[in-house]
Amino acid sequence: MRHGKECGAGAGRGDHEEDHEGAALTKEPARILVVGGGYVGLYTALHLQREARRGEAEIVVVNPEAYMTYQPFLPEAAAGSISPRHVVVPLRRTLGDCEIVVGEATAVDHAARTATVKTLAAEEEGTGTIDIPYDELVLAPGSVSRALPVPGLADHGIGFKTVEEAIGLRNHVLEQMDIASSTRDPQVRDAALTFVFVGGGYAGVEALAELEDMARYAARYYHNLRPDDLKFVLVEATDRILPEVGEEMGRYAVRELRGRNIDVRLGTRLDSCENRIAVLSDGSRLPTRTLVWTAGVKPHPVLAATGLPLTERGRLKCTAELRIEGVEHAWSAGDAAAVPDLTAEQPGTECAPNAQHAVRQARVLAGNVLASLRGKPLQEYRHRYVGSVASLGLHKGVAQVYGKKLKGYPAWFMHRAYHLSRVPTVNRKARILAEWCLAGLFKREIVSLGSLEHPRAEFELAAGTGRHPEAS
Numbered sequence: 205m206r207h208g209k210e211c212g213a214g215a216g217r218g219d220h221e222e223d224h225e226g227a228a229l230t231k232e233p234a235r236i237l238v239v240g241g242g243y244v245g246l247y248t249a250l251h252l253q254r255e256a257r258r259g260e261a262e263i264v265v266v267n268p269e270a271y272m273t274y275q276p277f278l279p280e281a282a283a284g285s286i287s288p289r290h291v292v293v294p295l296r297r298t299l300g301d302c303e304i305v306v307g308e309a310t311a312v313d314h315a316a317r318t319a320t321v322k323t324l325a326a327e328e329e330g331t332g333t334i335d336i337p338y339d340e341l342v343l344a345p346g347s348v349s350r351a352l353p354v355p356g357l358a359d360h361g362i363g364f365k366t367v368e369e370a371i372g373l374r375n376h377v378l379e380q381m382d383i384a385s386s387t388r389d390p391q392v393r394d395a396a397l398t399f400v401f402v403g404g405g406y407a408g409v410e411a412l413a414e415l416e417d418m419a420r421y422a423a424r425y426y427h428n429l430r431p432d433d434l435k436f437v438l439v440e441a442t443d444r445i446l447p448e449v450g451e452e453m454g455r456y457a458v459r460e461l462r463g464r465n466i467d468v469r470l471g472t473r474l475d476s477c478e479n480r481i482a483v484l485s486d487g488s489r490l491p492t493r494t495l496v497w498t499a500g501v502k503p504h505p506v507l508a509a510t511g512l513p514l515t516e517r518g519r520l521k522c523t524a525e526l527r528i529e530g531v532e533h534a535w536s537a538g539d540a541a542a543v544p545d546l547t548a549e550q551p552g553t554e555c556a557p558n559a560q561h562a563v564r565q566a567r568v569l570a571g572n573v574l575a576s577l578r579g580k581p582l583q584e585y586r587h588r589y590v591g592s593v594a595s596l597g598l599h600k601g602v603a604q605v606y607g608k609k610l611k612g613y614p615a616w617f618m619h620r621a622y623h624l625s626r627v628p629t630v631n632r633k634a635r636i637l638a639e640w641c642l643a644g645l646f647k648r649e650i651v652s653l654g655s656l657e658h659p660r661a662e663f664e665l666a667a668g669t670g671r672h673p674e675a676s
């Protein structure tokens with residue numbers, strides 16, 4: 205039995221052909237489609253390619269980029285401590301036995317076992333999308349920033365989930381310092397030197413702390429900027445930050461940030477940011493050219509185009525075996541999936557969206573896909589959250605792991621050691637370690653390469669067809 209559709213992403217799906225008594229006559233490889241090449245996608249495909257028997261499975265991975273992003277290193281990439289190329293893992297090299305399709309799944313018809321995928325080629329050819337058939341579906345598109353309907357946010361907000369955003373933000377911050385240094389208008393200078401971050405989870409706090417550290421260091425190279433001229437503000441709606449490291453360590457992090465002259469506003473919301481003025485719920489108005497939005501994530505919107513069962517919050521309803529509830533041959537894990545936390549005291553608790561669960565779930569998921577193909581029993585996912593580590597800039601950090609609390613240099617060291625051990629491939633580990641060692645010997649990089657975002661600008665200017673981007 206074949207579903208017959210062929211696509212640019214390889215041959216049609218292999219199915220198990222059976223005679224009238226149900227015994228397998230020929231067994232074609234099962235076609236496993238992995239949507240998403242992040243934590244879950246990469247690790248699931250990696251385990252599958254290692255553990256599947258010869259001829260047992262064909263693995264196709266669809267991801268909008270040809271790389272996986274190791275998100276916990278984005279703040280260090282923004283600070284210039286790790287180069288952007290080293291926080292991403294090339295899918296083609298790491299998943300040598302898989303077929304990689306660079307594209308974006310836009311819909312899934314699970315009854316027909318087909319995913320619709322938008323690729324660059326299909327767009328250029330005007331065909332729009334291709335159909336990829338499969339036997340087993342692993343749906344792991346992760347999450348997207350949870351933007352709220354705050355006036356002006358869509359126009360001025362900057363997210364912090366991708367390597368492009370992290371490097372764009374680094375360039376932007378340094379560019380604001382260049383603007384402040386060269387303007388004679390005190391209002392422009394003030395707005396350029398005010399950096400507002402909304403959201404006190406690890407993404408927001410680490411991004412703010414690393415960038416503040418880097419920017420104040422860079423200020424020493426400007427003849428007319430002092431480190432204290434830079435104003436960093438952290439806006440958090442609840443009364444604490446970094447809930448992942450526990451209450452006591454969260455309070456320590458607030459003290460540490462305030463001690464560095466960072467304005468931490470707890471119990472405060474961003475009400476609007478129109479005309480580049482951040483208006484906060486405590487009544488303050490902060491003219492700013494930098495508004496970073498890291499106030500949480502929500503499941504990827506593509507899930508709504510799959511017809512698969514979702515929770516109220518839009519995550520895929522999953523069983524502890526990482527199957528999508530009530531559906532055969534469909535699996536999920538990570539930020540996109542509502543997986544029951546079997547270690548929680550309160551029934552109905554879901555595993556939190558973080559890398560700790562994503563990596564471990566991927567291993568169980570891959571094992572279960574293979575077990576189901578082999579007719580073997582499935583394993584339940586069970587992992588008790590062990591705590592978290594967070595960096596607060598160079599040589600500063602906070603951690604709570606297995607109940608052990610650490611702060612300052614030991615926590616920072618643990619953060620680096622932990623993530624170095626976790627980042628995929630020996631190649632990445634070696635490159636990152638080399639960068640850290642070199643950074644210990646030389647001074648920090650402080651240039652903005654924002655012009656990389658407009659590579660044709662100089663030539664267009666020479667050809668008389670364009671305007672210099674700075675002129676706009």
Ligand SMILES: Cc1cc2nc3c(=O)[nH]c(=O)nc-3n(C[C@H](O)[C@H](O)[C@H](O)COP(=O)(O)OP(=O)(O)OC[C@H]3O[C@@H](n4cnc5c(N)ncnc54)[C@H](O)[C@@H]3O)c2cc1C
Binds near residue numbers: 242272279557562
């Ligand atoms: C700045 C930052 C720091 C973090 N630090 C930590 C930390 O210290 N500790 C921790 O535990 N967690 C941390 N996290 C959270 C952690 O990174 C996520 O929980 C984890 O990445 C979830 O894995 P995932 O595979 O579900 O999603 P992701 O890793 O986000 O992967 C999803 C993939 O799917 C792709 N995709 C999206 N839509 C489609 C589509 N339509 N078709 C095909 N592919 C698609 C995406 O491009 C992406 O590659 C951090 C997150 C951020 C943003």
